[in-house]
Structures are given as C-alpha cells and as structure tokens.
Amino acid sequence: MNLSDLTITGNIATGAGAVAAALQARAVEWDLALTVTPEALSLLLWEGELRLTREGERARLTITAPERRLVQVIRGALAEWLEPLGVQVDWPGARDEGALAPGLALMRLVEVVPQGEDFLRVTLEGPEAARFAQGGWHFRLLVPPQGRVPHWPRLNDQGRAIWPEGADALHRAVYTLVGQEGDRLWFDMVRHVGSPSCDWAARAMPGAEVAIIGPGGGTCPEAAVIWAFGDATALPALRRMQAEAKGTLRLWTSAAGVPDAQAAPDLLAALTEALPGLPPGTHVWFAGHEAEARAARALLAGAGLAKRDFTAVAYWS
Ligand SMILES: Cc1cc2nc3c(=O)[nH]c(=O)nc-3n(C[C@H](O)[C@H](O)[C@H](O)COP(=O)(O)OP(=O)(O)OC[C@H]3O[C@@H](n4cnc5c(N)ncnc54)[C@H](O)[C@@H]3O)c2cc1C
Known part of the structure; x- marks a missing residue:
C-alpha cells in the first residue's frame, strides 16, 4: 500500500x-x-x-x-x-506517522494591509495555495502562541492528528478565502479588540511561518434565488456569493460599503421584515453572531422553510 x-x-x-x-x-x-x-x-x-x-x-x-x-x-x-x-487497525505499509495533519499547509506571511477601517487583508504564500481555491470556501488559520516555536499537529501511528496542547495550543479561527494566484492566497480579517488572530497579524513579520488547514465548509447555495444576510465576518462569503451565484441574489449586510446590498444594521429585524415577501424556492442564507444565527434558524423553521431551503451559521460567538 x-x-x-x-x-x-x-x-x-x-x-x-x-x-x-x-x-x-x-x-x-x-x-x-x-x-x-x-x-x-x-x-x-x-x-x-x-x-x-x-x-x-x-x-x-x-x-x-x-x-x-x-x-x-x-x-x-x-x-x-x-x-x-481499544481497537487498533494494522495499516500495512503505512509510513505517515509524524506527518503533518491532513489538509494542513505550511505558509509564509507575505503582507498584512488594512482594507478600510474594519478589515486587514492578509496574504500568505506557500506551494499548496491553489488547493484552497477549490471546494469549500473556508479554512482555519493556525496561530501559535506568541513567543513559542510553533508545534503543528502531526499523525500518530493510527493516522490520528495529535494537536499541541497547553502552552503550545494553537489558536484556530475560521476564515474565508478571498483570492488566490500562483503560490499566494489572501483573506480579510475583521479588526476587533481581543483577537488573537488580529494580534498575530499585527505583530508577525513578513516571512513568518503560519499554517492553514482545509479547505472546508460551505460554498454557494445551488438555488435559482438566494437571499443572503451577513455581518462583517460574513462579508468575504457574501462577496464570493456575488461572484459565484448562478441565479438571482439579494444581499442584506450590517457591514459598511457594499454596493448592491441593502444596509441592515439589525440583520434579524431585516430578515423578519423581508420574510413575508419570500418568493417560493428561495434559499435563505444567514451568517453572523451565534445568538443571531440561532434566532434566524428558529425564525426560518417557524416560517415553514424546509431544512434544505436555508442555511443559518454562527460565524462568531
Ligand atoms: C465559516 C466561517 C467563515 C468565516 N470567515 C471569516 C472571514 O473571512 N473573516 C473574518 O474576519 N471572520 C470570519 N469568520 C469569523 C471568525 O472565525 C471569528 O470572528 C473568530 O472568532 C475570529 O477569531 P479571533 O482570533 O479574531 O477571535 P477569538 O479568539 O475567536 O475571540 C476573541 C474575542 O473576540 C470576540 N470576537 C470574535 N469575533 C468577533 C468579531 N467579528 N467582532 C467582535 N468581536 C469578536 C469573541 O467574542 C471573543 O470575546 C468566519 C467564521 C466561520 C464559521
């Protein structure tokens, strides 16, 4: 084998x-x-x-x-x-003990550039960049604790990834790929206080080693009509939807400066107001704070939408 x-x-x-x-x-x-x-x-x-x-x-x-x-x-x-x-599998010829966890790609930081007031655009470089532009839109950024030599998750003899713990535990926030070209990929990070990811982006020097793992998670819903609601963390996903939706797309966002989107400082209020006019067969997509996503899920199920006709995801908590 x-x-x-x-x-x-x-x-x-x-x-x-x-x-x-x-x-x-x-x-x-x-x-x-x-x-x-x-x-x-x-x-x-x-x-x-x-x-x-x-x-x-x-x-x-x-x-x-x-x-x-x-x-x-x-x-x-x-x-x-x-x-x-207590059952062990004998995988004859398996020689991957100690290999990096599946889907993990070691990257180097190229640059961090502010995008307006609310975002940092982070560009990374590595030979596996192209892989992250296929399939799911998302990946986890693995950030080692400040001042520690990174220890990346590696496989044990059964093929299970063993993640570093304690002082070496990695921070693992999820981000959405914005673009990729050659060995480079980039994504947009919402700037907020108390963010280990933003702190890393602010202190890391070009050339610093970092890891990403994926891709995975959602892609554009396959529907003739999509109504999408999202906050700033969902803005990169909303933009990908704008680029990839095959049918009609209507957007509502609480983030600033999005042409073609309806301003919706309160996403739940906007959803509640819009729901009575929902055309049959529409897929409703909602992403934001955990509590809002939970409330949106209840609202959509309560309005009689089948599970396959909506997506309501917690992007942060
Ligand atoms: C599928 C998916 C795709 C995502 N795509 C993106 C993306 O492209 N860009 C992006 O910026 N985020 C994205 N997110 C959200 C991001 O993963 C979370 O915001 C995550 O918490 C960021 O980690 P952190 O290191 O900034 O903060 P954490 O360590 O997770 O949290 C630290 C503190 O910050 C608070 N916090 C977390 N996020 C925010 C926020 N947005 N505003 C204010 N306070 C916050 C937490 O409540 C906590 O108190 C995505 C999430 C998912 C599930």
Missing part, C-alpha cells in the same frame, strides 16, 4: 462486532448514508467511503476517497472512534 493511494486497506484482528456497532452509531449521529449486509458495512462520509468487511471477529477496513487528504481525514476520524474501544 502506498500512502498516495486513494484506497487504503487495514486489518483488525479482533473486535469487529464492536467496531461495526460504533460505525452504525456514528452513522445515525451524523446522519450518514449507511449500507449494512451480514458480512459488510459501508459508510459514506466526506465524499468517501469507509467499508468494513467482517470475517467473524476479524475484519478488513477499506477507505476510498477522491483525494489523498480525504482518505487521511477519514482514517483519522476512524482512529478517534476506535480509541475508546
């Missing part, structure tokens, strides 16, 4: 029944597609498949995914689920 493979196979010598039960429980908890036959169990997750084939208490585990990173992500998740059962 080669770790660049998009299919990997491992074996467990005992405990197949317990593993099957754990996978079934996870499928229910995460609402994953599950197929069970007397000798095999298949779980679909993160665009891949995790298959368990039983021979009594022994079993073969096969992971297949369209990207090596996703194979590793699924293997890491499996290791986490099996840890409490």
